[in-house]
Amino acid sequence: MTLLDVRDLSKHFPVGGGFFRGSKALVRAVEQVSFTVNEGETLGLVGESGCGKSTLGRTLLRLEEATSGTVRFGDKDVLKASRSELFALRRDMQMVFQDPYSSLNPRLTVGESVAEPLEIHRIGSRRERREMVRELFRKVGLRDEMLDRFPNEFSGGQRQRVGLARALALRPRLIVADEPVSALDVSVQAQVLNLMAALQREFGLTYIFISHDLSVVDYISDRIAVMYLGRIVEIGPRERVFRQTAHPYSRALIASSPIPDPTRRGESSVIRGEIASPLNPPSGCAFNPRCPLATEQCLRERPELLPVLGDASHQTACHHAPR
Amino acid sequence: MALLEIKNLKVEFDTEAGVNHAVDGVSLSIEAGKTLGVVGESGCGKSVTAMSVLRLIPRPPGRIVGGEVLWKGRNLLAIPAKELPDVRGKQIAMVFQDPMTSLNPVYTVWRIFGEVLEKQFGLKGAAARRHAIEALTRVGMSEPETRLDQYPHELSGGMKQRVLIALALLGEPELLIADEPTTALDVTIQKQILVLLKEIQRQRDMAIMLITHSLGVVAETCDDVLVMYAGRVVEWCAVEQLFASPAHPYTEGLLGSIPRPGQTRETPLQTIEGTVPALFEVPKGCRFADRCPRSQERCRIDDPQLRLIAPGHRVACHFPLIEEDEQ
Ligand SMILES: Nc1ncnc2c1ncn2[C@@H]1O[C@H](COP(=O)(O)OP(=O)(O)OP(=O)(O)O)[C@@H](O)[C@H]1O
Numbered sequence: 023m024t025l026l027d028v029r030d031l032s033k034h035f036p037v038g039g040g041f042f043r044g045s046k047a048l049v050r051a052v053e054q055v056s057f058t059v060n061e062g063e064t065l066g067l068v069g070e071s072g073c074g075k076s077t078l079g080r081t082l083l084r085l086e087e088a089t090s091g092t093v094r095f096g097d098k099d100v101l102k103a104s105r106s107e108l109f110a111l112r113r114d115m116q117m118v119f120q121d122p123y124s125s126l127n128p129r130l131t132v133g134e135s136v137a138e139p140l141e142i143h144r145i146g147s148r149r150e151r152r153e154m155v156r157e158l159f160r161k162v163g164l165r166d167e168m169l170d171r172f173p174n175e176f177s178g179g180q181r182q183r184v185g186l187a188r189a190l191a192l193r194p195r196l197i198v199a200d201e202p203v204s205a206l207d208v209s210v211q212a213q214v215l216n217l218m219a220a221l222q223r224e225f226g227l228t229y230i231f232i233s234h235d236l237s238v239v240d241y242i243s244d245r246i247a248v249m250y251l252g253r254i255v256e257i258g259p260r261e262r263v264f265r266q267t268a269h270p271y272s273r274a275l276i277a278s279s280p281i282p283d284p285t286r287r288g289e290s291s292v293i294r295g296e297i298a299s300p301l302n303p304p305s306g307c308a309f310n311p312r313c314p315l316a317t318e319q320c321l322r323e324r325p326e327l328l329p330v331l332g333d334a335s336h337q338t339a340c341h342h343a344p345r
Numbered sequence: 346m347a348l349l350e351i352k353n354l355k356v357e358f359d360t361e362a363g364v365n366h367a368v369d370g371v372s373l374s375i376e377a378g379k380t381l382g383v384v385g386e387s388g389c390g391k392s393v394t395a396m397s398v399l400r401l402i403p404r405p406p407g408r409i410v411g412g413e414v415l416w417k418g419r420n421l422l423a424i425p426a427k428e429l430p431d432v433r434g435k436q437i438a439m440v441f442q443d444p445m446t447s448l449n450p451v452y453t454v455w456r457i458f459g460e461v462l463e464k465q466f467g468l469k470g471a472a473a474r475r476h477a478i479e480a481l482t483r484v485g486m487s488e489p490e491t492r493l494d495q496y497p498h499e500l501s502g503g504m505k506q507r508v509l510i511a512l513a514l515l516g517e518p519e520l521l522i523a524d525e526p527t528t529a530l531d532v533t534i535q536k537q538i539l540v541l542l543k544e545i546q547r548q549r550d551m552a553i554m555l556i557t558h559s560l561g562v563v564a565e566t567c568d569d570v571l572v573m574y575a576g577r578v579v580e581w582c583a584v585e586q587l588f589a590s591p592a593h594p595y596t597e598g599l600l601g602s603i604p605r606p607g608q609t610r611e612t613p614l615q616t617i618e619g620t621v622p623a624l625f626e627v628p629k630g631c632r633f634a635d636r637c638p639r640s641q642e643r644c645r646i647d648d649p650q651l652r653l654i655a656p657g658h659r660v661a662c663h664f665p666l667i668e669e670d671e672q
């Protein structure tokens with residue numbers, strides 16, 4: 023069942039040109055993005071820094087106002103929701119951030135931080151809330167006695183657990199996790215990934231998991247969307263995107279990712295160039311300056327996101343993809 | 346003789362909570378033209394070890410309290426400070442962890458190069474500029490002449506890292522110490538930089554000490570690898586040995602923590618429970634004992650020393666995963 027349905031979502035930021043009003047440049051951080059997410063699945067969102075992943079995540083939850091497009095969550099229109107409707111929607115849609123150091127209020131004990139969303143939504147009495155927080159702490163693998171400590175006494179992995187407990191407090195259906203394990207050491211990263219998978223099974227959660235680390239996304243996701251300069255260039259089931267890759271940029275990402283196996287040395291390869299400025303994206307296909315397959319058509323026409331080999335579950339935006 | 350050999354290095358820091366024994370008996374060596382990877386979790390002492398080589402530990406609060414850093418047999422920790430500039434930047438160069446902060450933001454790239462070229466090599470004016478352009482071209486910088494007149498904030502992360510590498514290579518060093526040179530970069534740019542480093546290494550027979558937290562980067566670029574844990578070396582061997590037959594329980598835990606290609610979330614990742622101990626008092630026994638699935642009574646009493654268990658394979662553990670060779 024479709025839980026989230028995103029259509030033609032765009033988010034533009036005006037930048038610079040402070041003196042000359044009207045001549046402001048636009049950063050097209052998210053441009054005409056469409057996709058759906060089914061209840062209970064994980065959609066992995068990958069791409070290089072500046073490709074718009076985080077802005078997309080924030081716009082979906084209306085932490086950022088969209089420029090245009092629609093976002094439907096269940097039967098509700100998120101972008102048109104009034105203040106009070108949005109307040110109610112927030113119970114169902116939560117966010118977990120990359121930086122476990124700055125995402126918690128240093129003046130609140132971690133117990134208070136986790137209780138805060140419950141308070142804001144007037145759920146339970148003080149005593150009941152405290153009991154709920156205890157329960158949440160157990161769920162994320164933190165000990166009871168840690169409740170009354172401050173975030174600075176916690177390690178990165180522990181803080182990320184607190185962040186998850188806080189996000190779970192309102193029993194949301196969707197969690198957008200923005201680079202939730204990127205700041206963590208690998209052994210701690212594994213703990214948090216295992217925890218997220220277990221919580222998903224237990225609560226039937228739906229995740230949008232944003233990461234630049236392909237091995238992590240491959241592990242945690244059912245489906246994967248690859249973004250480049252504000253647009254989705256490929257989306258599909260995990261094994262299709264990773265093993266029947268249709269877009270040259272997705273191939274480049276996979277080929278550039280280091281493989282933790284010295285016997286496979288030499289399998290990875292380099293792609294030239296750097297991501298263009300979102301202020302001044304190349305015409306046609308935005309990937310064309312770096313693309314080994316680029317032809318004249320790629321310089322002129324922007325490719326649309328279309329099914330690969332006639333299968334609508336796997337789509338890509340490339341003129342040279344097999345249709 | 347090894348190009349660089351570190352013997353039993355010890356470094357401490359004074360902190361409010363007491364003395365932090367950040368590096369406590371680290372030994373390693375690097376041969377000319379080879380790459381040694383140094384891995385381990387945040388805070389295990391990788392950067393402190395690297396900075397000690399060129400005596401760059403800020404003092405106070407830090408101090409090197411023991412050991413030797415032998416550069417072609419000469420102990421750099423014992424030479425007069427005025428001889429250090431002959432080594433620093435010329436024979437041994439460093440690229441630091443954070444390209445965003447290691448370039449002076451108010452200087453153009455040209456001015457940054459100009460200062461180094463004048464101070465270290467006595468080059469000025471047009472000759473210096475030609476030299477700088479050549480240096481940038483060698484590290485694959487696009488439009489080097491334009492870049493020279495830009496400020497660091499006008500460059501992408503990858504370009505900044507290329508500038509830093511170009512600066513480090515000016516003196517044609519025999520050893521490049523690169524501390525997380527690609528951690529802040531996207532994977533496609535990381536790959537470009539790693540390939541660049543390997544290429545320069547081949548051309549010049551330069552040795553590289555590559556500090557990283559990525560086992561993937563180690564597998565792709567290093568000849569040998571050192572695994573550090575809590576200020577100590579716990580395993581040291583050829584890269585192939587590390588991945589095929591890790592000997593230390595900590596190494597095995599690290600390897601199990603990374604998702605394998607094709608592994609899905611139905612199969613939980615292996616984890617190392619618990620956290621790294623604080624190093625305010627030198628612990629008795631093995632530092633990994635609290636988290637170790639193989640620990641026994643002896644581990645809590647007796648501090649395991651780094652020893653050879655197979656040709657080229659050293660481990661500091663009483664109960665390693667592979668048997669000691671008979672002989
Ligand atoms: N200037 C300093 N003052 C006080 N303590 C320091 C200083 N520099 C390093 N330390 C301490 O020394 C220990 C080792 O730090 P080091 O920077 O070498 O770790 P690392 O392995 O490089 O970690 P990372 O992966 O996070 O870069 C840590 O406990 C750290 O807090």
Ligand code: SF4
Pocket residue numbers: 593594595631632633634635637638639640641644649661662663664665
């Ligand atoms: S010495 Fe003992 S505690 Fe330490 S790593 Fe080996 S088995 Fe584990």
Ligand SMILES: [Mg+2]
Pocket residue numbers: 391392393442524
């Ligand atoms: Mg470091």
